[in-house]
Structures are given as C-alpha cells and as structure tokens.
Amino acid sequence: MRIAMISEHASPLAILGGEDAGGQNTHVAELSAALAAAGHDVRVYTRRDAVDLPVTVRSPDGYDVVHVPAGPAEPVAKDALLPHMRQFGAWLIDRWRGGDWTPEVIHAHFWMSGLAALEAGRRTGVPVVQTYHALGTVKRRHQGVQDTSPARRISYERQLGCSVDRVVAQCRDEVGELVRMGVPRSAMTVIPSGVNLATFAPLGPATEREPGRAxxxxxxxxxxxxxxxxxxxxxxxxxxxxxxxxxxxxxxxxxxxxxxxxxxxxxxxxxxxxxxxxxxxxxxxxxxxxxxxxxxxxxxxxxxxxxxxxxxxxxxxxxxxxxxxxxxxxxxxxxxxxxxxxxxxxxxxxxxxxxxxxxxxxxxxxxxxxxxxxxxxYSWAVTAQRLAEVYDEVAAVHRPTRVVA
Ligand code: UDP
The missing domain is CATH 3.40.50.2000 (Glycogen Phosphorylase B;)
Known part of the structure; x- marks a missing residue:
C-alpha cells in the first residue's frame, strides 16, 4: 500500500531527548521501517525546519522522509506551529494532485498533523487515520495554566476524532479519555506502539558502572x-x-x-x-x-x-x-x-x-x-501488521464521492 505518514513536528530523522523530540519520533521511525519491511511504500511528511534540508531524504530503513515547507525553515516550538498547518495541508494537496505519487491512506500523528491530513484527505479523496500521541484534555488537567497548547486544541481534537476514518488509540486509558471527549468508541481501534526487539535485548554491551553500587x-x-x-x-x-x-x-x-x-x-x-x-x-x-x-x-x-x-x-x-x-x-x-x-x-x-x-x-x-x-x-512487526489491516479497512470503505473539486 502507498502510505503517507504525517508527523508535522516529529521527524523520524531527529536527534532525540530535546524538549519536542521523543516518543513520537521513535514511533514514526520504527513504524515506517516495519511497514516498509513488510513491502509497503511509505513516505513520512514532516515540517522543513532547516534551510539546508533536501525535499526528500531516503531513510536507510526503506522509507522516504519529505520535508514540507510550512512556516520558517528553522526550529519552531510545537505549540507555535498551528498557524502553519494550513500551508502544510495545501502543500500536500498540490503535491498529491500534481505528482506521480498519491497515497492510498494517510496516517496522521498528533492533532496538528491531523488537521493538515484531514484537509488534504478530503481534497484528494484519501482516507485518514489519526493517532493523537497526547491529548489536550489530559495535558490541561495536569499542567493547568502552564499548558502552552493553542487554546482551541481540545475542540480541534474532538472534531478530528469525529471526522477521520479511524482513530488508533495506544492504550485503554486513551480510549476512556476520547469517549469522555465525545469521540465515538466505534471509530477507535487500540493498537499499542511496539519496541525494537533487535536493538533492545538483554544481551549486548552495557555502559560502565561503579562496582557494588546499584x-x-x-x-x-x-x-x-x-x-x-x-x-x-x-x-x-x-x-x-x-x-x-x-x-x-x-x-x-x-x-x-x-x-x-x-x-x-x-x-x-x-x-x-x-x-x-x-x-x-x-x-x-x-x-x-x-x-x-x-x-x-x-x-x-x-x-x-x-x-x-x-x-x-x-x-x-x-x-x-x-x-x-x-x-x-x-x-x-x-x-x-x-x-x-x-x-x-x-x-x-x-x-x-x-x-x-x-x-x-x-x-x-x-x-x-x-x-x-x-x-x-509489543513487536513492531505485529503493530505494523495490525495497522496495515486498519489501513485496508478504511481504504476499502472509503467513498471517492467525498472528493471536493
Ligand atoms: N530517547 C533517546 N535518547 C534520549 C532520551 C530518549 O533516544 O536521550 C528515546 C527513548 O529511547 C524513547 C523516546 O526517546 O524511544 C522517548 O519516548 P517516550 O514515549 O518514553 O517519551 P516521550 O518523549 O514521547 O514523552
């Protein structure tokens, strides 16, 4: 299948550990690699955040990373990216309408990617699968006034959940949160992230430590x-x-x-x-x-x-x-x-x-x-297989009549 991953702030090629680079980057990288290994044609679309980035980079793991011009070609905090999502979506529409490659399914990661994906999906007749990775309601509950998310995040997340072809939740707790937000349970499938079992195994080198100290x-x-x-x-x-x-x-x-x-x-x-x-x-x-x-x-x-x-x-x-x-x-x-x-x-x-x-x-x-x-x-191969089944299902029922001229 031709699969477009949208991950606006989290590039699979990023160095991890910084404020906005963590699990989503790993997830998109590993999932794309596992889908590519299973024979799928995967392109990951992420925001161009440096002037010297080529439009397309081939990952050694068999998928392409496409740098989308949306906002300044420099690092921008995740919470300041919303104004650039329209441009992100418009670029995808142009690309997919005019180019030789159009996805059969779009999988959006994080709510802002979902906004660009939904717009592009509607305009090109491609179904959209949404994974939130984090929810504004939960963040607001725990961070209160320190939450710097855009004010409309929660309502956008609700609208997305009610509009996309499928929501992929990562755990049972997230399902409960989404239901309380008003997203129908029937729109959701729970598929957890995986873990790279080759990289993360008991045998292998370990960093040195002081003898006798736990x-x-x-x-x-x-x-x-x-x-x-x-x-x-x-x-x-x-x-x-x-x-x-x-x-x-x-x-x-x-x-x-x-x-x-x-x-x-x-x-x-x-x-x-x-x-x-x-x-x-x-x-x-x-x-x-x-x-x-x-x-x-x-x-x-x-x-x-x-x-x-x-x-x-x-x-x-x-x-x-x-x-x-x-x-x-x-x-x-x-x-x-x-x-x-x-x-x-x-x-x-x-x-x-x-x-x-x-x-x-x-x-x-x-x-x-x-x-x-x-x-x-939690192997990525199983996660990728289960997601591929979801992609198949949404592509099969997706009606081309939704294409907007
Ligand atoms: N990580 C890393 N280097 C670091 C810190 C973290 O490669 O210095 C990776 C870690 O192995 C994991 C991811 O970043 O794959 C963090 O994901 P997690 O879901 O634990 O947290 P998040 O950053 O999504 O909140």
Missing part, C-alpha cells in the same frame, strides 16, 4: 511532567544506589539548561547530589547500553500517553517501577513485570525502589516476565 535509570525529555523531581526526592529513601538520568539537551549544554539546574539544586537540598547523575541526550542506537546497565528503570511521569522507555527497558530484561498512569498501566503488569506506584509520591516511589533493590529474586522474576511480555505483545 543503578536506577530514568529516561526522558527533561520536562517537568516526566516527574524527575519525584525520582530525585525518592533517592533519599534509597541509600547507596545511584540514579542516572538520560535525556534532555546534549551533555555539553546541561549546565545552562534551566530544568537540569533545578534538578541538580533539588538533589543538593535532598542530600543526594553525589548519587544523581545527569548524562544528557543519548543517541537512539546507544540507548540499549544504558538500559542494560541498570538494575531498575524508573518512570515517574504525572501522566503518560504511552511511554516507550519502560517498554524498551522491559525488552532489555530490566524491571520497571512506574507511576500508575496512562499507557504505563497497560505495559507494566504490577507485581509481575514491575511495580506501579501513585504519581507525585516520592516516599511511595522510594519505598518501592528500595524494596525491589533488596529483593534479588523478585528482580530476577520481573526481568524475565518483562522481557517475555515485550516480545510477545
């Missing part, structure tokens, strides 16, 4: 909602162990990063500064080394639409202690592959970490179950 690893963009402050506070309840934080700006820029500075100051005031280490952004291909070096992966977000990092750790055979939120309630099986704790509760997190570090047999059991669960339920 390592707790936590990974993610250095943003408040990822809960790194809770992890740092929890370290006061976990004597001796070290905490390694992967993500954020490249190591050389950590000194000037405001959130990294806050974390360091907090570690100082909690008396754990000598046991908390920030390493900055790590290239995707080196992530396995970090997971394999850890005794426990901790993920303590306030909310999490899906959460790839716990799954990557599980695939490496690392037990996970996570907050019981969003997608983590599906991936981490409490008491089987890890432990779930309440969000924003450093004491509960610290006690869970300490108890698990003190119990080698339970860690061993969790590690095996985590690895087995990742293999059985």
């Amino acid at each position: 390592r707790i690893l936590t990974v993610g963009r250095l943003v408040e909602r990822k809960g790194f402050q809770t992890v740092v506070r929890a370290m006061a309840h976990v004597p001796e162990a070290e905490c390694v934080v992967v993500g954020g700006p490249p190591a050389g820029l950590l000194e000037t990063d405001p959130y990294a500075r806050r974390l360091r100051a907090l570690a100082g005031s909690c008396g754990v500064a000598d046991r908390v280490r920030l390493v900055g952004a790590v290239p995707r291909e080196e992530m396995g080394r970090w997971y394999r070096s850890a005794d426990i992966l901790v993920a303590a977000p306030w909310y999490e639409p899906f959460g790839l990092t716990p799954l990557e750790a599980m695939a490496c055979g690392v037990p996970v202690v996570a907050t019981a939120v969003g997608g983590l309630r599906d991936t981490v099986v409490d008491g089987v592959t890890g432990d779930l704790v309440p969000a924003r509760d450093p004491r509960a997190l610290g006690e869970a970490l300490r108890a698990l570090l003190d119990d080698r047999i339970r860690r061993f059991a969790y590690a095996g179950a985590a690895r087995a669960r990742a293999r059985r339920h």
Whole structure:
C-alpha cells in the first residue's frame, strides 16, 4: 500500500531527548521501517525546519522522509506551529494532485498533523487515520495554566476524532479519555506502539558502572511532567544506589539548561547530589547500553500517553517501577513485570525502589516476565501488521464521492 505518514513536528530523522523530540519520533521511525519491511511504500511528511534540508531524504530503513515547507525553515516550538498547518495541508494537496505519487491512506500523528491530513484527505479523496500521541484534555488537567497548547486544541481534537476514518488509540486509558471527549468508541481501534526487539535485548554491551553500587535509570525529555523531581526526592529513601538520568539537551549544554539546574539544586537540598547523575541526550542506537546497565528503570511521569522507555527497558530484561498512569498501566503488569506506584509520591516511589533493590529474586522474576511480555505483545512487526489491516479497512470503505473539486 502507498502510505503517507504525517508527523508535522516529529521527524523520524531527529536527534532525540530535546524538549519536542521523543516518543513520537521513535514511533514514526520504527513504524515506517516495519511497514516498509513488510513491502509497503511509505513516505513520512514532516515540517522543513532547516534551510539546508533536501525535499526528500531516503531513510536507510526503506522509507522516504519529505520535508514540507510550512512556516520558517528553522526550529519552531510545537505549540507555535498551528498557524502553519494550513500551508502544510495545501502543500500536500498540490503535491498529491500534481505528482506521480498519491497515497492510498494517510496516517496522521498528533492533532496538528491531523488537521493538515484531514484537509488534504478530503481534497484528494484519501482516507485518514489519526493517532493523537497526547491529548489536550489530559495535558490541561495536569499542567493547568502552564499548558502552552493553542487554546482551541481540545475542540480541534474532538472534531478530528469525529471526522477521520479511524482513530488508533495506544492504550485503554486513551480510549476512556476520547469517549469522555465525545469521540465515538466505534471509530477507535487500540493498537499499542511496539519496541525494537533487535536493538533492545538483554544481551549486548552495557555502559560502565561503579562496582557494588546499584543503578536506577530514568529516561526522558527533561520536562517537568516526566516527574524527575519525584525520582530525585525518592533517592533519599534509597541509600547507596545511584540514579542516572538520560535525556534532555546534549551533555555539553546541561549546565545552562534551566530544568537540569533545578534538578541538580533539588538533589543538593535532598542530600543526594553525589548519587544523581545527569548524562544528557543519548543517541537512539546507544540507548540499549544504558538500559542494560541498570538494575531498575524508573518512570515517574504525572501522566503518560504511552511511554516507550519502560517498554524498551522491559525488552532489555530490566524491571520497571512506574507511576500508575496512562499507557504505563497497560505495559507494566504490577507485581509481575514491575511495580506501579501513585504519581507525585516520592516516599511511595522510594519505598518501592528500595524494596525491589533488596529483593534479588523478585528482580530476577520481573526481568524475565518483562522481557517475555515485550516480545510477545509489543513487536513492531505485529503493530505494523495490525495497522496495515486498519489501513485496508478504511481504504476499502472509503467513498471517492467525498472528493471536493
Ligand atoms: N530517547 C533517546 N535518547 C534520549 C532520551 C530518549 O533516544 O536521550 C528515546 C527513548 O529511547 C524513547 C523516546 O526517546 O524511544 C522517548 O519516548 P517516550 O514515549 O518514553 O517519551 P516521550 O518523549 O514521547 O514523552
């Protein structure tokens, strides 16, 4: 099938760890690679954010990345991109009407991509599948006035859910949120993200660590909602162990990063500064080394639409202690592959970490179950296969009469 992925801010070619580059980039890259490996013709459309980018770049994983001119050819914060989505959609329409390649299905990632995709789909008669990756309602609930999303995000997300040919939710929690927003359950299919089981495996090189000192690893963009402050506070309840934080700006820029500075100051005031280490952004291909070096992966977000990092750790055979939120309630099986704790509760997190570090047999059991669960339920090949079935279904029922001249 000819498949157009739209991922306006999250390029599959981006370096991860920065403020707007994380799970969506990985998801689009891995999904496109898996679909290409299954014989599909995949093009990923992302915003051109540098002047020197060629229009089309062939990924070594067998799909094309097309850089769409929409707004300035420079980095623009995700929350400031809405005014450029009309231009994004118009460019797609021109391209698909005039060119030699028109998709049979469009899969939009994030709500702003959905707006451009819906417009282009209507104008060219191509069905649209939507994956939100994150929802404005959830963000508003947790971030309140600090939420910098465009004011109309939630109403756009609702309209999208009621207009696209299919919504692909990533976890059960998201289904509940969408239903409460007014999106019909019949429009949804739940298909979780996958994990790269070749990259993330128990055997392989691991980063060095201090002998005799347990390592707790936590990974993610250095943003408040990822809960790194809770992890740092929890370290006061976990004597001796070290905490390694992967993500954020490249190591050389950590000194000037405001959130990294806050974390360091907090570690100082909690008396754990000598046991908390920030390493900055790590290239995707080196992530396995970090997971394999850890005794426990901790993920303590306030909310999490899906959460790839716990799954990557599980695939490496690392037990996970996570907050019981969003997608983590599906991936981490409490008491089987890890432990779930309440969000924003450093004491509960610290006690869970300490108890698990003190119990080698339970860690061993969790590690095996985590690895087995990742293999059985979360391979990208299976995710891609299930999505391809959805693409087939929407393409089969899509009526060409919807084409607008
Ligand atoms: N990641 C990475 N390098 C880093 C930090 C993160 O490659 O320095 C990757 C990580 O392996 C995962 C993704 O970024 O694939 C983060 O996805 P997740 O769903 O955990 O969080 P999000 O960023 O989407 O909120």
